[in-house]
Amino acid sequence: MVERTFQGLAMDRRVVQRSSTRTGELQLASVQAGTVTHFELIVNGVFLMATYNALSNRALIDTVMETSKSGRHINLLIGGLGMGISLRQALAYSNVRSVCVVEFESRIINWNREYLDNADVLDDVRTEVVVGDFYEYVQGNPRSYHGIVLDIDNGPDRVVRPENRRAYSVSALQTLRTRLRPDGTLAIWSHAVNRSYERALDRVFGGVTRQQTCDHSLTGKPLEGVIYAVRA
Structure with missing residues (x-):
């Protein structure tokens, strides 16, 4: 147990579950701040996301939905289940017909x-959960979507496992473009601006927008990030 304080509240951090997987160690931790319990996901000792980071997860879905011109019966693909926040936000839209979530770690689904x-x-x-590698899924599955969200890492330059770099490669972007329906949107989260990745997005999609995000932190420090959005 680790004790911290935030805004005068004592915070207790406890490891709830720890699991060794083929790619390293997964850890689910709980953080009690007053009467509120939050959870954090750590992969190989690296903080990945938490339930108090909900704003950026919701913004990813909102970005896809707000730019969609499909109207009713929208089909979405989400790379990474994480804390389930993006999935819940997607299902809150009544015009979403289906959401396919690709998650590499079955343990995260269980948690x-x-x-x-x-x-x-x-x-x-409306939910379909696929256990597997996101890059391999989009390469091997010809289905198309009105919107795709990529949130499997902290960004193209900070991946939790080396294989995930493939999901941010030019070849992956080219495939993702073919998986988008006309006027569909791909939204990608990154912990920081990445100019080389922006150029790759621009080359493949012919334009890219960048949205700054600022999420909650239990220490009072803002957690800034970036959402990249491109259209088919």
């Missing part, structure tokens, strides 16, 4: 059920 109260969205009839 969403057991600890994160996300059984309802995982069991929603």
